[in-house]
Amino acid sequence: xxxxxxxxxxxxxxVLGAAAAASSAPGTRESVREILGARHPVxxxxxxxxxxxxxxxVYLIEAAADTALRYGVRQRAMSGLAAVGxxxxxxxxxxxxxxxxxxxELLSTAVHAYAKGFAKSDPDDVRLVSVPLLDHVxxxxxxxxxxxxxxxxxxxxxxxxxxxxTRETHPAVQSALRKALGQPEGGKR
Amino acid sequence: xxxxxxxxxxxxxxxxxxxxxxxxxAAAQDKSEVEGARQARIAAMASRIEYQTRxxxxxxxxxxxxxxxxxxxxxxxxxxxFDWASDxxxxxxxxxxxxxxxGITLEPGTPERPNxxxxxxxxxxxxxxxxxxxxxYSFDVTGAGSDAAVVKSKSRxxxxxxxxxxxxxxxxxxxxxLTNQGLAEALVVFAEVMADARIKLGKVSVVTxxxxxxxxxxxxxxxxxxxxxxxxxxxxxxxxxxxxxNLFFLKNVPDVYGFSQGIPVALGIPxxxxxxxxxSVDTHNTDRGFDGRELGLTMVHETGHSMGLYHTxxxxxxxxxxxxxxxxCAGGSEAGCPDGTNIMFWSGHGVDLSEGxxxxxxxxxxxx
Numbered sequence: 001x002x003x004x005x006x007x008x009x010x011x012x013x014x015v016l017g018a019a020a021a022a023s024s025a026p027g028t029r030e031s032v033r034e035i036l037g038a039r040h041p042v043x044x045x046x047x048x049x050x051x052x053x054x055x056x057x058v059y060l061i062e063a064a065a066d067t068a069l070r071y072g073v074r075q076r077a078m079s080g081l082a083a084v085g086x087x088x089x090x091x092x093x094x095x096x097x098x099x100x101x102x103x104x105e106l107l108s109t110a111v112h113a114y115a116k117g118f119a120k121s122d123p124d125d126v127r128l129v130s131v132p133l134l135d136h137v138x139x140x141x142x143x144x145x146x147x148x149x150x151x152x153x154x155x156x157x158x159x160x161x162x163x164x165x166t167r168e169t170h171p172a173v174q175s176a177l178r179k180a181l182g183q184p185e186g187g188k189r
Numbered sequence: 190x191x192x193x194x195x196x197x198x199x200x201x202x203x204x205x206x207x208x209x210x211x212x213x214x215a216a217a218q219d220k221s222e223v224e225g226a227r228q229a230r231i232a233a234m235a236s237r238i239e240y241q242t243r244x245x246x247x248x249x250x251x252x253x254x255x256x257x258x259x260x261x262x263x264x265x266x267x268x269x270x271f272d273w274a275s276d277x278x279x280x281x282x283x284x285x286x287x288x289x290x291x292g293i294t295l296e297p298g299t300p301e302r303p304n305x306x307x308x309x310x311x312x313x314x315x316x317x318x319x320x321x322x323x324x325x326y327s328f329d330v331t332g333a334g335s336d337a338a339v340v341k342s343k344s345r346x347x348x349x350x351x352x353x354x355x356x357x358x359x360x361x362x363x364x365x366x367l368t369n370q371g372l373a374e375a376l377v378v379f380a381e382v383m384a385d386a387r388i389k390l391g392k393v394s395v396v397t398x399x400x401x402x403x404x405x406x407x408x409x410x411x412x413x414x415x416x417x418x419x420x421x422x423x424x425x426x427x428x429x430x431x432x433x434x435n436l437f438f439l440k441n442v443p444d445v446y447g448f449s450q451g452i453p454v455a456l457g458i459p460x461x462x463x464x465x466x467x468x469s470v471d472t473h474n475t476d477r478g479f480d481g482r483e484l485g486l487t488m489v490h491e492t493g494h495s496m497g498l499y500h501t502x503x504x505x506x507x508x509x510x511x512x513x514x515x516x517x518c519a520g521g522s523e524a525g526c527p528d529g530t531n532i533m534f535w536s537g538h539g540v541d542l543s544e545g546x547x548x549x550x551x552x553x554x555x556x557x
Contacts, residue, residue: 039446039534
C-alpha cells in the first residue's frame with residue numbers, strides 16, 4: 001500500500017514535470033485528445049505518436065487517467081501507451097493494474113495494453129501481474145488477462161491459461177481462452 | 190466621502206447583492222426547469238420503446254445465399270443496369286461475396302461513391318444532394334479472388350420527400366451494460382439531431398438478444414466485424430420493423446465507439462451480412478456515470494454512414510464527401526475546421542446535419 005502511494009506520487013510528479021517541460025510542443029495535447037476522440041480508430045504507430053511531440057506519452061497518461069473522459073477515450077490512450085512504450089508508460093499501466101478501485105473495463109484494457117507493450121522486454125513481470133487477474137471476480141477483467149497472456153505466447157503463460165480453462169464458466173472468456181490457446185472455436189456462441 | 194454618499198454606496202451594494210441573489214436564484218430555477226424538461230423528454234422516449242426478447246442459441250445459423258457472378262475461375266466482372274424513373278426516390282445496390290472480396294464500379298463521372306468493405310460492397314442513389322435524371326444507369330461488380338457473389342437491390346418510389354420517418358431496430362446483447370435510461374437519453378439526442386434533416390423518429394424496437402454472451406466483447410475489430418455479420422444475417426431476416434435501421438449493441442470492441450458495416454449497409458435487404466451498425470456500449474461509460482449524450486451522437490454518426498453519408502472531411506484532409514453544401518477542411522481538428530461542428534466530421538462532438546445531407550437521408554430506402 002505504502003509502495004503504491006509512493007509510486008503514484010513519484011509518477012504524478014514525473015508527469016507534471018514532463019507536462020511543464022513539454023510546453024515546447026504546443027498543440028500536442030490537443031492533437032492527442034483529437035485522435036483519442038476520433039469517431040473511428042486512427043491507426044497510429046509508435047513513430048506516428050512521437051511525431052506529435054517528444055512527450056506524447058505524458059499526454060496519453062493524462063488522458064488515460066482523466067476520470068471525466070469516456071472509457072473509450074481512456075482505453076485508446078492505454079493502447080497508445082502500449083505502442084509508444086517507455087518507462088513512464090510502463091509505470092502508469094502497471095500502477096493502474098495494481099490499483100484497487102479501477103473500473104473493470106479499464107483494468108481489462110490496462111492489463112492487455114501492458115502485455116502488448118512490454119511482454120517482449122519484460123515477460124516475467126507481465127506474467128506476474130496478469131496471472132492473478134485470471135481469477136478476478138469480473139469476467140471482463142479475466143478476459144483482459146487471458147488476452148494479455150495469449151499475447152505472450154510463452155510456455156508458462158500457456159500453462160496458466162490451460163489451468164483457467166478447466167474452471168472458466170463465462171462464454172466470452174471461454175472464447176478468448178480458445179483463441180489465446182489457438183484452439184478451434186467449435187461453433188460455440 | 191460624505192455620509193450621504195456612503196449611505197447611497199451602501200444601499201447600492203445591498204441592492205446589487207439582492208439582484209445578484211435574485212439573478213442566481215432565477216438561473217438556478219432556469220437550470221432546474223431545463224433539467225426537468227430534459228428528464229421529461231427522456232421519460233417520454235423510454236415509454237415509447239417496444240421490447241421483445243430473442244434467444245440466439247435456439248436460432249439456426251443462416252447460410253448466406255450466394256449466386257454465381259462467373260462460371261470460370263479467374264478475374265470476374267459482371268455488368269448490371271437499372272432504370273431510374275421520374276418517381277424513383279432512391280436505389281440501393283448491395284453485393285456480397287461468399288468467399289472473397291467484392292467491389293463495385295460506377296460509370297465515370299457519377300458523383301455517388303461506391304464503398305467496398307471486403308466481402309461486401311454497395312452504393313445508393315442519391316448519394317449526393319443533386320436530383321438523379323431519369324434514365325438507365327449501369328455498374329460493374331468485380332470479384333477479386335472470389336468465385337461468387339450475390340447482388341441485390343432495394344428501391345423506393347413515390348413523391349420526392351420533404352420530410353420522413355425513421356424506425357429503429359435495436360438489437361441489444363444481454364449483458365452489454367446498456368440501461369433503459371441510458372438508451373432513452375441517447376434516443377432523445379438521436380431524435381434531436383435527425384430533426385435537423387426533417388426526419389422524425391418512428392417506431393423504436395429493442396430486441397434483447399439472449400444466449401449470445403460469447404459475442405459480447407470481441408477481441409479485435411476484425412472479430413467484431415465477423416460477429417456483426419453473423420448477427421446481421423440472423424436478425425435482418427425478420428426484424429421488428431421491416432424498414433428500420435439496425436443497430437447492434439455489444440459490450441466492448443477495443444478502441445471502437447461504433448462502426449457501420451458499410452456506406453451504405455444493405456438497407457431493407459433481409460439476411461445480408463452487412464445490415465447495420467455496431468455500437469460499443471462500454472466505451473460511452475465514465476467514472477461519473479453513463480454518457481447517454483455521446484452514445485446518441487455515436488448512434489447518429491454510424492446510422493448516417495449506414496444510410497450513405499461519408500465523413501465531411503478525413504483527418505488529413507485527403508478525402509471529403511461529395512455533398513454540395515458541407516464545408517471541407519484541408520486537414521485538422523474540430524476547432525480549426527469549418528465542418529468541425531458537423532455530426533459526420535471525423536472527430537469531435539459535432540451535432541449539425543446540412544440540408545444536403547438531409548436530402549440524402551430523407552430519400553433513404555428505409556425512410557418512409
